[in-house]
Amino acid sequence: MTGVQRGSGSRPALSRCIRVSVGEFAEQYWGREPLLSTAAELATADEFAAAFGDLFSASAVDELIARRGVRTPFIRMAHEGAVLAASAYTASGGFGAEIADQVSSDKVLAEFAGGATIVLQGLHRLWPPIIDFTRALVDDLGHPAQVNAYVTPPSSQGFDAHYDTHDVFVLQIAGEKHWRIHAPVHVDPLRSQPWTDHREAVARAATHEPVIDAVLRPGDALYLPRGWIHSATALGETSVHLTVGMSAYTRADIVQALVAQAGASAALRESLPLGVDLHDAEALAPIVEQTVHALVEHLQTTDASRPAAWLSRRFDADTRAEPLAPLATLDALATLDAATRVRWRGSLRVRITTVGDRVRIIARTKTLSLPLEAEPALRRLTTGDPATVGDLPGLDVDSAIVVARRLVREGFAVPVVRA
CATH class of the missing domain: 3.90.930.40 (Outer Surface Protein A; domain 3)
Structure with a gap:
C-alpha cells in the first residue's frame, strides 16, 4: 500500500494533542492510560494554534447554529444526562427549505439558556479546519477518527458518568470544565459493550477517588482510552470542547477478518446434519468441537495477507481522502x-x-x-x-x-x- 507516508517520525496532528513524545505515547498511554496535557506543556511558537483556536471557537458554534442549516443527526442536545427529542431544537427551514429536522436557533437558545448542552456531531465532515485536522490525525494514528463539539452552559453537566467504546482526545476550546476520570470497570470495551451494560458498576466507580481530577482550560488536552469512566461539569462560563473519537481497530477485528475467510475451507462449508436440533446444546456439542478443530486447522494455513486485505478495505471504507474541489x-x-x-x-x-x-x-x-x-x-x-x-x-x-x-x-x- 502506498500513497500515505506514515513512518516512525513526526506525527504533527497527534503531537498537537500530547505533552509527551509520540514514541512515549505509543508505548505508555495508547489504549492503556489517560494523559492530561496542559496548554503550557503543549505551547509552541504559535500560541493561537497551541490553544486549538485555529480549529474551532465559540463564534463557530453560533455560525453553525444560526447560518448553516445544520440537520440531525449533526446536532443533538442533552439536559441532566437525558438526550432531548429532536423536535425540541429543530424545525422547518421555511420556504425553499421545508425539511423539518433543521436546527432552529430560537429553540436552541431556549434550551441552552435552560441548561441543555449542545452537541455538534460529525464536524470532521462540516467544518473545514476540523476536516483537515482529522484527516491528518487519521494518517498519524492509523485508525479512523471523528469529531464532535460539546457546548455546555455555565455550571451545567451534560452527561452522567459513563465510558465510551472508543478512545478520545478532549481539546478544550473555550471556558473551563471540571473533569473527573475513574478507572474502567470493563477494560477495552467493544462497540457492542456499551456502558449501560455495566450501569451500576459505573455508578459505584464514579463515587471513588478519581484517577484524574482536573479543570481543563483553553488549550488543554486530555486523552482517554476506551472504557475509562468520566464526567464533566462546566464552571462559571460557557464551555466549548472538541471530542475527537478514535475507533481503534482491535485484535477482535483481526479475528473477524480471519473468520471472514472461513468459507475457503471445504470442511467449514459442510452442511450440518439433516434434522439437527439447534435448540439442543448437548447434541450440538460434538459438532461445535469438530468445527473448532476444522477452524483451527484452517487458520494455521492462513497467511497475514488475507486479514490485512480485509482490514485494509474496511479502513478505506471508514476514512476519507482529501476532498476535491x-x-x-x-x-x-x-x-x-x-x-x-x-x-x-x-x-x-x-x-x-x-x-x-x-x-x-x-x-x-x-x-x-x-x-x-x-x-x-x-x-x-x-x-x-x-x-x-x-x-x-x-x-x-x-x-x-x-x-x-x-x-x-x-x-x-x-x-x-x-x-
Missing part, C-alpha cells in the same frame, strides 16, 4: 503545463502494480491503467512531496503533461495552488 480542479486542468506543480491527493491509499506493459493504480473506488513508463513518475508522486510536471521521472515533457492531466482528472493527484 471540482470547479478549481477543472480550471487548473485548463492551464496545466510542464511548469505546473502537482502532488498526490492527501490520505489517498492505493496499490501500484504492473501487468505486462501497463502500470495500474488501484484505489478503493476505481482503478487507473497507464503505460508502464509512467511507473517512476507515480512512485515519485506517491512519496507525497510536490513535483513539477516537466520533471517527472521516466517521461518526456509531453507524456508527463498527459499523465499529470489524467491523474488530476481522475482524482489521484491535485494541483499545487500558486501563492
Whole structure:
C-alpha cells in the first residue's frame, strides 16, 4: 500500500494533542492510560494554534447554529444526562427549505439558556479546519477518527458518568470544565459493550477517588482510552470542547477478518446434519468441537495477507481522502503545463502494480491503467512531496503533461495552488 507516508517520525496532528513524545505515547498511554496535557506543556511558537483556536471557537458554534442549516443527526442536545427529542431544537427551514429536522436557533437558545448542552456531531465532515485536522490525525494514528463539539452552559453537566467504546482526545476550546476520570470497570470495551451494560458498576466507580481530577482550560488536552469512566461539569462560563473519537481497530477485528475467510475451507462449508436440533446444546456439542478443530486447522494455513486485505478495505471504507474541489480542479486542468506543480491527493491509499506493459493504480473506488513508463513518475508522486510536471521521472515533457492531466482528472493527484 502506498500513497500515505506514515513512518516512525513526526506525527504533527497527534503531537498537537500530547505533552509527551509520540514514541512515549505509543508505548505508555495508547489504549492503556489517560494523559492530561496542559496548554503550557503543549505551547509552541504559535500560541493561537497551541490553544486549538485555529480549529474551532465559540463564534463557530453560533455560525453553525444560526447560518448553516445544520440537520440531525449533526446536532443533538442533552439536559441532566437525558438526550432531548429532536423536535425540541429543530424545525422547518421555511420556504425553499421545508425539511423539518433543521436546527432552529430560537429553540436552541431556549434550551441552552435552560441548561441543555449542545452537541455538534460529525464536524470532521462540516467544518473545514476540523476536516483537515482529522484527516491528518487519521494518517498519524492509523485508525479512523471523528469529531464532535460539546457546548455546555455555565455550571451545567451534560452527561452522567459513563465510558465510551472508543478512545478520545478532549481539546478544550473555550471556558473551563471540571473533569473527573475513574478507572474502567470493563477494560477495552467493544462497540457492542456499551456502558449501560455495566450501569451500576459505573455508578459505584464514579463515587471513588478519581484517577484524574482536573479543570481543563483553553488549550488543554486530555486523552482517554476506551472504557475509562468520566464526567464533566462546566464552571462559571460557557464551555466549548472538541471530542475527537478514535475507533481503534482491535485484535477482535483481526479475528473477524480471519473468520471472514472461513468459507475457503471445504470442511467449514459442510452442511450440518439433516434434522439437527439447534435448540439442543448437548447434541450440538460434538459438532461445535469438530468445527473448532476444522477452524483451527484452517487458520494455521492462513497467511497475514488475507486479514490485512480485509482490514485494509474496511479502513478505506471508514476514512476519507482529501476532498476535491471540482470547479478549481477543472480550471487548473485548463492551464496545466510542464511548469505546473502537482502532488498526490492527501490520505489517498492505493496499490501500484504492473501487468505486462501497463502500470495500474488501484484505489478503493476505481482503478487507473497507464503505460508502464509512467511507473517512476507515480512512485515519485506517491512519496507525497510536490513535483513539477516537466520533471517527472521516466517521461518526456509531453507524456508527463498527459499523465499529470489524467491523474488530476481522475482524482489521484491535485494541483499545487500558486501563492
